[in-house]
Amino acid sequence: MTHEIVDNMGATGPDTPGRAPWALVDRPDLVPLCPHCDRQLHEVYRRGTGFPVGQGRTLVYFCPHCSKVLGFAQGRVF
Ligand SMILES: [Zn+2]
Numbered sequence: 001m002t003h004e005i006v007d008n009m010g011a012t013g014p015d016t017p018g019r020a021p022w023a024l025v026d027r028p029d030l031v032p033l034c035p036h037c038d039r040q041l042h043e044v045y046r047r048g049t050g051f052p053v054g055q056g057r058t059l060v061y062f063c064p065h066c067s068k069v070l071g072f073a074q075g076r077v078f
Contacts, residue, residue, distance in 0.1 A: 037066040044070060 031040045041063065049058045059073040 034063040034065060034068070034070070036063060036068040039063070039065045041070075046073075 031042060033039065034041055043064055044061050045064045045067075046059050046061045049060070061070045061073065062068060063070055
């Protein structure tokens with residue numbers, strides 16, 4: 001069993017299952033920026049690939065300004 005470094009800076013509660021790689025802070029007052037066109041993302045478009053091959057379907061999230069892909073999500077619906 002290898003030694004695991006547990007970064008316990010007090011941001012996670014003692015009842016947190018496992019360990020968090022970083023502290024998660026909700027900031028609804030900040031607006032994320034698109035890394036491609038540097039415009040504010042007040043909304044994010046998403047589109048499913050439609051064909052449910054195997055487990056679930058893949059969603060793609062993209063910028064409403066420049067349509068460049070921001071990320072993917074795998075929806076698993078059994
Ligand atoms: Zn953009």
